Amino acid sequence: xxxxxxxxxxxxxxxxxxxxxxxxxxxxxxxxxxxxxxxxxxxxxxxxxxxxxxxxxxxxxxxxxxxxxxxxxxxxxxxxxxxxxxxxxxxxxxxxxxxxxxxxxxxxxxxxxxxxxxxxxxxxxxxxxxxxxxxxxxxxxxxxxxxxxxxxxxxxxxxxxxxxxxxxxxxxxxxxxxxxxxxxxxxxxxxxxxxxxxxxxxxxxxxxxxxx
Numbered sequence: 111x112x113x114x115x116x117x118x119x120x121x122x123x124x125x126x127x128x129x130x131x132x133x134x135x136x137x138x139x140x141x142x143x144x145x146x147x148x149x150x151x152x153x154x155x156x157x158x159x160x161x162x163x164x165x166x167x168x169x170x171x172x173x174x175x176x177x178x179x180x181x182x183x184x185x186x187x188x189x190x191x192x193x194x195x196x197x198x199x200x201x202x203x204x205x206x207x208x209x210x211x212x213x214x215x216x217x218x219x220x221x222x223x224x225x226x227x228x229x230x231x232x233x234x235x236x237x238x239x240x241x242x243x244x245x246x247x248x249x250x251x252x253x254x255x256x257x258x259x260x261x262x263x264x265x266x267x268x269x270x271x272x273x274x275x276x277x278x279x280x281x282x283x284x285x286x287x288x289x290x291x292x293x294x295x296x297x298x299x300x301x302x303x304x305x306x307x308x309x310x311x312x313x314x315x316x317x318x319x320x321x322x
Contacts, residue, residue, distance in 0.1 A: 147228070
């Protein structure tokens with residue numbers, strides 16, 4: 111009876127689905143096809159060819175795993191879903207900078223192996239993630255007056271090679287925002303490290319061999 115069930119599942123393609131599991135995180139999984147899609151998306155946004163080495167696959171899997179952890183936290187905290195209209199505007203801007211026409215952009219997407227809807231969803235996720243970081247971590251960030259002045263002396267002034275150097279008063283708010291964002295990102299990284307430690311994660315070695 112068990113053999114008959116196995117043969118039935120194999121015939122329906124269920125066994126193939128199991129073969130495509132690359133990472134398990136608790137009761138959730140990341141598949142090889144999801145990793146390949148993430149690699150293509152990242153390569154397209156970075157305007158470079160997609161490569162499918164084991165190292166690149168592992169980096170893509172790490173990004174997807176972090177997305178799962180953040181999405182779970184978002185579900186618990188009921189964070190903003192983000193604005194599809196803003197994502198659509200980002201997509202339109204990207205299209206204008208990367209192609210001379212919509213047809214040319216569509217061809218580039220097809221060559222990269224991704225769809226326009228998938229790209230817009232990816233941009234929407236980026237907006238959601240930025241909102242999550244702002245709401246979850248930035249309120250706890252503190253930037254002192256001394257922090258701003260040190261950044262001004264160590265980072266801003268040395269970068270000005272020619273022309274008039276900006277006064278601290280002119281760039282104070284910008285420096286404060288930069289430091290606040292950097293420290294929120296650091297807190298996010300620390301949270302992710304802790305979340306990954308607490309999650310039961312298993313990487314399936316065969317899924318990270320070189321080749322698509």
